[in-house]
Amino acid sequence: MSDGCCGTTAIEIEQFTTAEQTDTLPVVVIGAGPVGLAAAAQLAERGLDFLVLEAGEQAGASVAKWAHVRVFSPWKFNIDAAARRLLEADGWSAPDAEWLPTGAELIDDYLAPLVKLFGDRVRLGSKVTAISRLGYDRVRTNGREQAPFLIRLDDGQELQARAVIDASGTYVSPNVLGASGLPAHGEETVAELIDHALPDVLGTDRDRYEGTRVLVVGAGHSAATTLLTLAQLEDTPITWAIRAGNASRTYGGGEADALPARGALGTRLHALVASGRIQLVTGFFAHRVAAVDGGVEVISRDPSGAEQSIVVDRIISATGYRPDHSIAAELRLDLDPILGSTRQLAPLIDPNQHSCGTVPPHGVDELAHPEPGYYEVGVKSYGRAPTFLMATGYEQVRSVVAALAGDWEAARDVQLDLPETGVCSSSLAEAQEQRVGLATGISGGLLSTPLPLVTVSSGGGCCG
């Protein structure tokens, strides 16, 4: 009998695969970034078959795009425990626990040796374009849980999996320039003149900015860091555009700021604006972009309809990142309507309540979707919240993999120890690296105030 249009008639169950057959399939991990590879390490330790599919040609392909940036969390928080055990068993020595690596060091000293251990269980150049269930679209229910996942790659190849851990990040889907979350009109036509946050202004990208008029759009720490770096190029005129009526949120509270390092960064930025080195434009709602003679014009239209325009040579769009859930469009996801994380996770990571150091640890229960066996982890799991830390991602995958192994006790014993100080310390970063300024992309990531000891069990509240 086929599905009727009225009510719940008996529906024929065509079972293509038995639960036993599905269980013999590998767990597929999407993305060989820090969290995807941590998932692989956890799976390897648990003796579960797995395959990592990575779109790029190297481990940490997204990290490689910010290779010049020094992170603000020291090595001791950037190495997954299972990965450390596997690497050390192979003769690897961990880098100095207190050192803050650059993105390049993160790859060379950790991700690259780790990926070598997994051999052909990591497939590079394998971009996932869609995930579904074999024989099941999103609507079909009966027998769904036993059906293997079907994963399609950009070359048309299809693979099957017993579970999918999606650690594909958000770096490849930056927010748009348009102030209402929609692309500014014409944004695509001038895409080659728009860079996203944290270009290597004083290094490999220097020629692109030296002596050119640059507009930085955005009010977060990535924008602030980019502006401070650009200001070191003496002959580069800089305009900084924000939606707000003033930049006080970016400046922080100066010496009175509860987060002194944020205050210091803000104070430096404020001074550059006050001196005229950086021209601040407030109430700027990017609406239209167009190539004009000798540059690009960015036109703002505010909610009242008033327009203003800026002409520059290049734009740096420091407007954050968003997750791309389209590859999972045939799966049953339960997403928070604001952040695009799971609903259960949203209140724990809300940037209005949390900085990166105060997000409580969380695991399989907070990451579960109505689609059993599909988990988004890592920075993608946070949706648009900019509060992610690798350390919390490592705890996520430890919990998810324990659940996949049937060890629910371990899966639910979610813990994370962050020290009272230092996890997001920027003063250390600045001492180590004067050249590039702070590594961030994470608002609230500039903590140097003492953080409380965070040892929280699942379901615990905010520890900030």
Ligand SMILES: Cc1cc2nc3c(=O)[nH]c(=O)nc-3n(C[C@H](O)[C@H](O)[C@H](O)COP(=O)(O)OP(=O)(O)OC[C@H]3O[C@@H](n4cnc5c(N)ncnc54)[C@H](O)[C@@H]3O)c2cc1C
């Ligand atoms: C500039 C910057 C500084 C940061 N500093 C810190 C810090 O100090 N401390 C900290 O803890 N966190 C920091 N973060 C945040 C976060 O920890 C990092 O972004 C981290 O790289 C996230 O790891 P991930 O594995 O979740 O995702 P990513 O590192 O983004 O990895 C995702 C991987 O998936 C691949 N991929 C994407 N789409 C597909 C697809 N369709 N198919 C197959 N593969 C795909 C990508 O190529 C990439 O290799 C920083 C982030 C940025 C941007």
